[in-house]
Amino acid sequence: MTSPEPQKQVSPPLQPQMAASAPDSDTRSRRAFLFKISLLLNGLVGAVLAVPIFGYLFGPTFKKGSSYKSWVSLGPITDFPEGETRLASYHNPLTAPSDGATGTEACWVRRIQGNQFQVFAVNCAHLNCPVRWFPQSRLFMCPCHGGVYYQDGSRASGPPTRGLFEYQYSVNSNNLMIFAGQMPTLSNRACNQNPLVQIENSAPGTASDTSARVDQWPA
Amino acid sequence: MAGLISRSTATMRKTYAWFDHRLGLDKPLREAAAHPTPSSSASWWYVFGSAATVLFILQVVTGILLGLVYSPSAGDAWSSLEFINHNITLGWFLRAMHGWGSDFMVIVVLVHMMQVFVFGAYKFPRELTWILGVFLLLFTLGMAFTGQVLRFDQDAYWGLGIGASIVGRVPWIGGRLVHWMLGGPIIGGRTLSRFFDLHVFIIPGLLFLFAALHIWMVLRLGVNEWPMPGRLVSKLSYEREYHEANAKNGVPFVPDAAWKDAVFAAAILLSVMACALLFGPFGPGGQPDPTIIQTVPKPDAPFLWIYAVLAYLPADLETPAIFIAPIVIIGGLLLLPLIASEGEKHWSRRPIAVLTLALSAVTLAIFTQLGTYTPWSPKMDAWSAAPTPAVYLHDRSPLERQGALVLQYKQCRNCHSLGGVGGLRGPALDSIATRMTEDQMIRQVLQGGGNMPAYGNALSPAETTALVSFLLTLRGNNLPRAVDVSHGLTHTAPPAVPDQPATQGAR
Numbered sequence: 001m002t003s004p005e006p007q008k009q010v011s012p013p014l015q016p017q018m019a020a021s022a023p024d025s026d027t028r029s030r031r032a033f034l035f036k037i038s039l040l041l042n043g044l045v046g047a048v049l050a051v052p053i054f055g056y057l058f059g060p061t062f063k064k065g066s067s068y069k070s071w072v073s074l075g076p077i078t079d080f081p082e083g084e085t086r087l088a089s090y091h092n093p094l095t096a097p098s099d100g101a102t103g104t105e106a107c108w109v110r111r112i113q114g115n116q117f118q119v120f121a122v123n124c125a126h127l128n129c130p131v132r133w134f135p136q137s138r139l140f141m142c143p144c145h146g147g148v149y150y151q152d153g154s155r156a157s158g159p160p161t162r163g164l165f166e167y168q169y170s171v172n173s174n175n176l177m178i179f180a181g182q183m184p185t186l187s188n189r190a191c192n193q194n195p196l197v198q199i200e201n202s203a204p205g206t207a208s209d210t211s212a213r214v215d216q217w218p219a
Numbered sequence: 220m221a222g223l224i225s226r227s228t229a230t231m232r233k234t235y236a237w238f239d240h241r242l243g244l245d246k247p248l249r250e251a252a253a254h255p256t257p258s259s260s261a262s263w264w265y266v267f268g269s270a271a272t273v274l275f276i277l278q279v280v281t282g283i284l285l286g287l288v289y290s291p292s293a294g295d296a297w298s299s300l301e302f303i304n305h306n307i308t309l310g311w312f313l314r315a316m317h318g319w320g321s322d323f324m325v326i327v328v329l330v331h332m333m334q335v336f337v338f339g340a341y342k343f344p345r346e347l348t349w350i351l352g353v354f355l356l357l358f359t360l361g362m363a364f365t366g367q368v369l370r371f372d373q374d375a376y377w378g379l380g381i382g383a384s385i386v387g388r389v390p391w392i393g394g395r396l397v398h399w400m401l402g403g404p405i406i407g408g409r410t411l412s413r414f415f416d417l418h419v420f421i422i423p424g425l426l427f428l429f430a431a432l433h434i435w436m437v438l439r440l441g442v443n444e445w446p447m448p449g450r451l452v453s454k455l456s457y458e459r460e461y462h463e464a465n466a467k468n469g470v471p472f473v474p475d476a477a478w479k480d481a482v483f484a485a486a487i488l489l490s491v492m493a494c495a496l497l498f499g500p501f502g503p504g505g506q507p508d509p510t511i512i513q514t515v516p517k518p519d520a521p522f523l524w525i526y527a528v529l530a531y532l533p534a535d536l537e538t539p540a541i542f543i544a545p546i547v548i549i550g551g552l553l554l555l556p557l558i559a560s561e562g563e564k565h566w567s568r569r570p571i572a573v574l575t576l577a578l579s580a581v582t583l584a585i586f587t588q589l590g591t592y593t594p595w596s597p598k599m600d601a602w603s604a605a606p607t608p609a610v611y612l613h614d615r616s617p618l619e620r621q622g623a624l625v626l627q628y629k630q631c632r633n634c635h636s637l638g639g640v641g642g643l644r645g646p647a648l649d650s651i652a653t654r655m656t657e658d659q660m661i662r663q664v665l666q667g668g669g670n671m672p673a674y675g676n677a678l679s680p681a682e683t684t685a686l687v688s689f690l691l692t693l694r695g696n697n698l699p700r701a702v703d704v705s706h707g708l709t710h711t712a713p714p715a716v717p718d719q720p721a722t723q724g725a726r
Binding site for chain 1: 404
């Protein structure tokens, strides 16, 4: 059954030139050289090709974290009663068309008094789970590993090694603005300066309606 | 009729021969199937590798089918899964099979690995087979994690947050790595697309390649023989002895050993289908909307143990442990066959190996079990959902009952249980008065400490008084109160330790 198919006619000799004269050593070494040259050529092409691939793949890492950020509005300050902490949300300044609901981020806004605010990321400083505010006990609690924070964002207990991430804010014609745009982690903090605000040190009354930022963050 | 059959059989044979003349696969495949196997290895212990392969094929098939409807876009992924669950004929069953197939694959790969370890099958000349197997385990876990991300619900979203936060702890380049992992500054469409690429193209491609090489080496080097105590592996003589023994006592893999593989694979597939039918698909859970923070994120079963370890590590050890432990564990697994490539294979002569495996398995099981009920986390709704047990309110004074209200209202129950209900983060309070005096309670409540927040800012003096007076009535099974022994030394009159049977606790 496995016999080869019968050949219909006597075929002419394959590769007549080769058959005529066996390659001498000169030809062989020339071919080996040409083969090496062809490898080199492809290596060069590969190196050139790697540039756009590398650029495309690692593009997100070239940008500095701060360049992702811009000032976004959280709404009029009248939305945030004095002495209370409320959840606010904003559309991330940089989004892709396919982001859907994930392009909208949340943050905790604590209005201390007047134009004095603290705006915290919802992300726990331990492993980024969303912390919840409990006004009765004035604590933020994290559902993942039990990180707990006081109302001013400082660490109360649990695995976090620091307080909540805090955004830089400003009050602009009665609008609360924050400088946001990237998910905070221990490397990409929400604010590049002092992670924790000492409420006592901030001089009340210095923040006016048009002040760009409060004095906790020197420009 | 008979002529028709014989004629069509002849045609089929002719067609087969036409193809095989060109492909030339008939002979090598027959030889591979019938490769001699030690008759001792035609055992039920040797079926896990082939079962893992069959599960991988099931995952590929169900995955391709889900890909017909799934939309890998952060805005649509969640609703496309709901659509598969509810609007596509048997879509829920396909999703359930893919999800349960994933859990089964992780378990079967682990069992396969344990069997190979116990039987010493990683020793010469099968070191590289083991090393590729370690990568296959990592790829399988990679598929499980990326698969959880594609189920783009709240667990997936915050699971990515946990992943990003771990990557963000890498020294120097952590911030850039986070952006690389997420494909941008936040978890969003580009993040999901990255994990889609990994789950559908990159890791399956690597799995195919490594599994093919793994199986090729099994064929080339032969199935490990059943280990015997005292029969040592030596690089000088092992291969000769193996082939001589096989020539004498070997059996063809197909059919002598393969029928057990086939039966077990069928049983595993039936189990996956049974689980899919009985328990249904995994989610999707809540919508991946970052502004919905009423969520308790949790990883899938294969990663619960990591979740638990991250809760228990001391804060200062966490970052080093996250980066050093995987290197040590994976490095150890990769180096194992190179370090211990010769010598004894039988488990009865390898006590350290058996103990190491037992310890690892028990550790994994305990942490996984802890991960199922997360005793380290506050129960976020216990303060409003778990009422004070009625027995603790009987015969209490108005002040004490007010204290019970304070205990509920200030979320104490989120971390402290009463009557077995509530958080497990802090100690149960049912018999707190037998362990702490009034002064100690006031100090603990107001100043916190020992992993408890300070409530000095959140409690008025009146609330503190009421709370502590209630706590002082919680004496378990009517046990005596804790007494401050120094009190008698500093006061002329001994402190009155009231014996109040009326205010006893439960029972």
